[in-house]
Amino acid sequence: MRALFALFPADLSGADRVVPPTGFTARLTLLTAAAMAFLAVFALALSLATGRLAERWSEALARSATIRISAPAEQMQAQTRAVLEVLATTPGVATYRALEPAEMEALLEPWFGPDLPIDSLPLPQLIELTETSAGLDADGLRLRLSAEAPGAVLDDHTRWRRPLVAAAGRLRLLGLLSLVLIGGAMAGMITLAAQAALAANVQVIRVLRLVGARDAFIAGAFVRRFTARGLAGAGIGTALGMVAVAALPATDEAGGFLTGLGFAGAGWLWPLIIPPLAAAVAWLATRAASLRMLKGIR
Amino acid sequence: MIELQNVAMSYGGSELLSEMTLKLVPGSFHFLTGPSGAGKTTFLKLCYAELLPSAGHLALFGQDVRALGRDDIAGLRQKIGVVHQDCQFLDHLSVAENVALPLSVARRPVDTAELRELLGWVGLKAQAGALPPQLSGGERQRAALARAVMMSPDVILADEPTGNLDWEMSLRLLSLLVELNKMGKTVVIATHDLNLIRTAKSQVAARVLRIANRRLQLAGADL
Numbered sequence A: 001m002r003a004l005f006a007l008f009p010a011d012l013s014g015a016d017r018v019v020p021p022t023g024f025t026a027r028l029t030l031l032t033a034a035a036m037a038f039l040a041v042f043a044l045a046l047s048l049a050t051g052r053l054a055e056r057w058s059e060a061l062a063r064s065a066t067i068r069i070s071a072p073a074e075q076m077q078a079q080t081r082a083v084l085e086v087l088a089t090t091p092g093v094a095t096y097r098a099l100e101p102a103e104m105e106a107l108l109e110p111w112f113g114p115d116l117p118i119d120s121l122p123l124p125q126l127i128e129l130t131e132t133s134a135g136l137d138a139d140g141l142r143l144r145l146s147a148e149a150p151g152a153v154l155d156d157h158t159r160w161r162r163p164l165v166a167a168a169g170r171l172r173l174l175g176l177l178s179l180v181l182i183g184g185a186m187a188g189m190i191t192l193a194a195q196a197a198l199a200a201n202v203q204v205i206r207v208l209r210l211v212g213a214r215d216a217f218i219a220g221a222f223v224r225r226f227t228a229r230g231l232a233g234a235g236i237g238t239a240l241g242m243v244a245v246a247a248l249p250a251t252d253e254a255g256g257f258l259t260g261l262g263f264a265g266a267g268w269l270w271p272l273i274i275p276p277l278a279a280a281v282a283w284l285a286t287r288a289a290s291l292r293m294l295k296g297i298r
Numbered sequence B: 001m002i003e004l005q006n007v008a009m010s011y012g013g014s015e016l017l018s019e020m021t022l023k024l025v026p027g028s029f030h031f032l033t034g035p036s037g038a039g040k041t042t043f044l045k046l047c048y049a050e051l052l053p054s055a056g057h058l059a060l061f062g063q064d065v066r067a068l069g070r071d072d073i074a075g076l077r078q079k080i081g082v083v084h085q086d087c088q089f090l091d092h093l094s095v096a097e098n099v100a101l102p103l104s105v106a107r108r109p110v111d112t113a114e115l116r117e118l119l120g121w122v123g124l125k126a127q128a129g130a131l132p133p134q135l136s137g138g139e140r141q142r143a144a145l146a147r148a149v150m151m152s153p154d155v156i157l158a159d160e161p162t163g164n165l166d167w168e169m170s171l172r173l174l175s176l177l178v179e180l181n182k183m184g185k186t187v188v189i190a191t192h193d194l195n196l197i198r199t200a201k202s203q204v205a206a207r208v209l210r211i212a213n214r215r216l217q218l219a220g221a222d223l
């Protein structure tokens, strides 16, 4: 933090002393910047995590598919064999396997209990397959299946995948939107704080004007101060936010969406752009506020 | 330097000053007199562009004041030292810093030896580190004069700079202004103090402007 202040030594001495210390607005700016940066870290983590999630979902789901064969009992065997033969000669299929009755039972047990008379039910036969990385031509496979085994339906999970991937994309967008909103809110708060500081120092500004201070000189004294405060506050907030994200429970295999919130690898570098961005926002906001205000004082 | 042609000034109501035509040439020394409320302060405010004339043509350093932007005016004020009647300071800075303020504002280096000498001349050496609210009325006026001349400006406008001062200190400040005038600075002093004017006239070719009946007149040599 001291290093951050060292970037702006002028805030503590020299030309900037012409503006008296602005205790209340300075603290407000520091606090706002810290709080907004803290939130921004989470919004950033959300965007990055949902981005990763969308990728993972589309990959994991894209590489597996299921073929469901519903046929009269007497045709079941023949159609299953036909399907397996088709799969054997389909490019892009890495592995395939018909589920055993015991596996089907295990799948159904959570829903119907252990005493299900599975043999007496007209259950469809399920065949699991995984794709090679080159991918599978789902439409081509469907055509061949309809010719060889009319009761077979290929489910390549696109139906499930699309809304999930879309949801993840939407979440990511919301995360980015939050970042923009956080930046806007911070700009607003700092503008108000700067306006309060300027209004409290109208007399000082008048005296500076009388001795020949240009707009840039007066504005600069305020702008440097608020930029330094914005940078320092955002630095603190970002650090706290990163600690908080790091302290979240780690992702495990079964980890759902929430435990996936965080940064991965080089992603930890992303939050580091928050303090400079906050400083830029503070700079712009204060500069606009002071130049607007100075127009009114001759 | 400062040129007025048919300048009139009003604060919204009837005209306070009318038909003022005058040319202050570089190196001239003028006193400005007139009854209280006649408009002396107003006249000086016109001269450093705090106010704009309501009619007529006013040029500072050859530039029409109406055409000046805020930063142009700031540039002009770096060449005009002003002692305001209500001396305004930055109350959070020391007297020395206030006196050096015109230099800081122009981003020029402060020569501390020069600053100390000037503070000594106006008798504020002991108060250099004090804050302006701790000064007496006379001390404030001396600090204001020191601030006005710190930049070695081309023009010095002083509004009642000796109003609160004893005679001895008044003479001291007057001699400072006379010195500066001899170095070529243009000086205008608003004052009611006829003794001061008489003393000055013995030292320098000072002329007297009088505001009476809303007009600006060059007073006779009999003063």
Ligand SMILES: Nc1ncnc2c1ncn2[C@@H]1O[C@H](COP(=O)(O)OP(=O)(O)OP(=O)(O)O)[C@@H](O)[C@H]1O
Pocket (backbone or CB within 6 Å): B011, B016, B034, B035, B036, B037, B038, B039, B040, B041, B042, B043, B085
């Ligand atoms: N900002 C203002 N708005 C309206 N009227 C003003 C304003 N400033 C001054 N006046 C009026 O203009 C008149 C001249 O004021 P000014 O300060 O110029 O007088 P002065 O000659 O300097 O007087 P003094 O010798 O008492 O300092 C006064 O009647 C005053 O009330």
Ligand SMILES: [Mg+2]
Pocket (backbone or CB within 6 Å): B040, B041, B042, B085, B159
């Ligand atoms: Mg006056």
